[in-house]
Amino acid sequence: MASLNTRLMVGMEVHVELCTRSKMWTSAPNVAHPDFDAADPNTLTNPVVIGMPGTLPVMNRAAVEMSIKVGLALGCKIAGFTKWDRKSYYYPDLPKNYQISQYDQPLCEEGAVEIPVSVGTGLTESGSDGAERSGLAESGSVKTIRIIRAHLEEDAGKLLHEAPGGIRIDHSIVDLNRAGTPLLEIVTYPDMSSADECVAFARTLRDICRHLGVTQGIMQKGHIRFEPNINVIIESGGQTYKTPIVEIKNLNSFKAVHGAVTYEHQRQVEEWQETGKVMGERAKTTRGWDDTRMVTTLQRAKEDADEYRYFPDPDLVPVVVDDAWRESIAATIGELPLARRSRYVAQLGLPEAQADALIDEPAVCAFFEDVLSSGGGSDVKKAAAVMSNNVQKLANERGKLAHELGISAAQLAGVLQLLAEDKIASNAVDALLSACCDSDETAEKLAEKQGLLQVSDTGALEGFVDQALADPRNDKAINDIREGKDKAIGSLMGQVMKLSQGSANPKLVRELIIRKLRG
């Protein structure tokens, strides 16, 4: 392999489970909605989900709107007229034995998404474990991944081969909770040329979808699943060879995306060296990813073209998206994550790690934006630091997300204002935030109640300072300060803070000490 010039080509199919309240074709609750994702097997069903005789689908308008939202965010053309088609195949997790999907007239077509890339990836090197987000975007450069289409369909149920709790059974069982979940399938051009880029794309798309509020995007729950289509272009002896395309099914972690693409790159080159097999009309195969062995395994060789017998679903009417509807959806999109990240870094001057941390969780990021616009924006860097350190620490302790702590945006803005005005000390922030969690009172009121406000009254402070100066144990320090040894100021300040039970404003105390001893 080392002597060959090889270039990886990857296109991605992404399935995004939309988090509407009800399913794609009926009022049954949607397992991809946070209120229902812990439901017991086969409880999110009704006759339509089970495909019982006589049932009919009725389109979920919210799912269409979410799909249009994603399409617009990806710069796609939104079809003014689209329809639903039946895709036929038999499987026990597909009760009707056809999936309602979109065949030749997808809702969204021809868009693009920019992904952050680090310089140096994209050629034959793909060995680093680029699954870590840091390191991807440090160069600040971006690459455009073109979108072919995005269409809406329904998810299937799940076929299980062991009973809940891992109990062995001699047959398979079906859970239809997921059946009929609205599923947005996004298909890209083969524009990715490294495993790192694949992961960067996967992350970026997930971030976008989560910021748009169209999916919970929890990878472990399969809310977003990636299917890279991979082949390798090999240049050897002045000739160009293309290896057969391999589709890797259902990857639901970034690590798996990285691992599968990396593995395939190497495997396909090796296979070509052994067999010389190149891409042909019927040479596409499907492989799965083995997460423990870190290899891909053959699932199905597509000898023939798929026979899905697509035809327009006569139970449904076409969808017409007029300008007014499309524009009303466009108005709800707002700033996208990558743009927001570069604003945080370039305009607000936040450290990249903090910007990433904030953007990682859309609800937290929205909370942060709320804090800034509620009066906490005078020192954005400070605000970001408090969010990333103090608030995050508290959130970790309580097993919640920052916006779920019970601290209102106004309260946090209040805390930041108190800090800015020196009314509280930095080390009082944690206690004050804790107090905010359990109370609706203003940050200032709570600081007062908890005795966290600093004493800035010079009269009171002079009393503490004089008391310290009068203490013979401090004589050495006093002398040192008089002799110009600044280091000693700290020890004297410590005494004063102790006397004030921590409430003295240290800045003022320092000034007082210097004035009194150095005049």
Add this chain to the structure above:
Amino acid sequence: MRLECDGMALGCNSLIELRDAIATGKVSAVDAVRAYLDRIERYNKKLFAFREVYADSALARARQVDAGESRGRALAGVPVAIKDCMCSTEGTTACSSRMLANYRSPFTATAVQKLIDAGAIVLGRTNMDEFAMGSSTEHSAFGRTLNPWNTDCVPGGSSGGSAAAVAADLCAAALGSDTGGSIRQPAALCGVIGLKPTYGRVSRYGLVAFASSLDQIGPFARTIPDAALMLSVIAGHDPLDSTSAPGNMDAFDVEQPVQNLRIGIPAQYRSDANHPAVSAAWDEAIAVYQDAGAKIVEVELPHTEYGIPVYYIVATAEASSNLARYDGVHYGHRAQNPADLIDLYCKSRSEGFGDEVKRRIMLGTYALSSGYYDAYYNRALKVRRLIKQDFDNAFFQGRGCDAILCPSTPGPAFKFGEKMDDPLAMYLNDVYTVNSNLAGNASISLPGGFVEIDGKRLPLGVQLICPAFEEAKLLRIARMHEKATGYTQHRPPLDV
């Protein structure tokens, strides 16, 4: 056996008469239900119009009606029948198939529920060709339904049980479903009224699908006012059916004749294949409207001959997909001891479906297969549009016509077995009805006369076709024929 051939049970001549008799207390709902259950008891064993009878629940409902429930409702206390492909929580929704022989629906079809909500009492469900595929009701997995006029003959199909039940006065009215003529053809062969409403007029929710873009529920009745009443009850938008049309039916007076009536006669329906008696009934109907002052105009429906081939591509393609769900996994017939999943599918479907259903699934699967889709399905859709355009031209071009008048079928009821080995001959029985389904028009078959064959009278049907959503006009025009001929008052001899 004593015969009751002139008049409905309890001496009423129509559903509306019976409804009014119950409403005014002349007859109790329990008496009405008992009278019909008695007739079912006496005649159904031989006729097999009903596949299942719900005597206990019908009587229980009747007692509720007599206690004042449903008072003032449009069908309070009226005993009716539903077709076996309509879901209800009562009994088994079997589609007269082995596949669903033990299937109990967890919900009730919208149209059936509307009948119940209007106070109607469902006596039972009627026999049909399996999954509504057939024109003789010989394809039922439960046995054949006999034509009450001549028990050697088929009642037509697929709603043969409903047609026979109304003809034999085993219920005051019944629901059927019409995909290519499955209401109108058996109505014609059994001498009753069969109305296929406009596609979208009646919700399909709970109608087990045969061909979704063609299926439509409609009533069988003995008089036009009865049919109009039944339609007004079941019509209307249903949020559970995306293809149901918005709004409800406006009230209309069926007794009001249509002024300046123009009746279109399609040249293409004049065929040597028509039984002479069919042509005679058609001519008689033309004369009826002429006498009523209507203008008779020739219309062209040049794509008529493509109706059957288009229908058998569109309908079988949709059916192949609609019936894919019957695989033995979630409900319905499941084969025992399958070797693996594929074997479970194959065996369950092989055992569960009858020959005609299998034939159509295979045809439809073929028509949708890659490489054939454009040649068959796509082309069929194009011709379907041409067929619709034919009707639009006839109705709307120039002065157009209000309704098209033509035969319902090429001939009267045929003998059992006569067409069972010749599917194409069976399919051709729908030659005059399929085009209305393809075009989505409203159409009706009414009793149009009789022919004597083997010493027995057999009824003939004439068909009226109106543009979509013109049911009110259609029924008013039909009422003119009913009044002029009185054919709807004839009853079979029931020499059972």
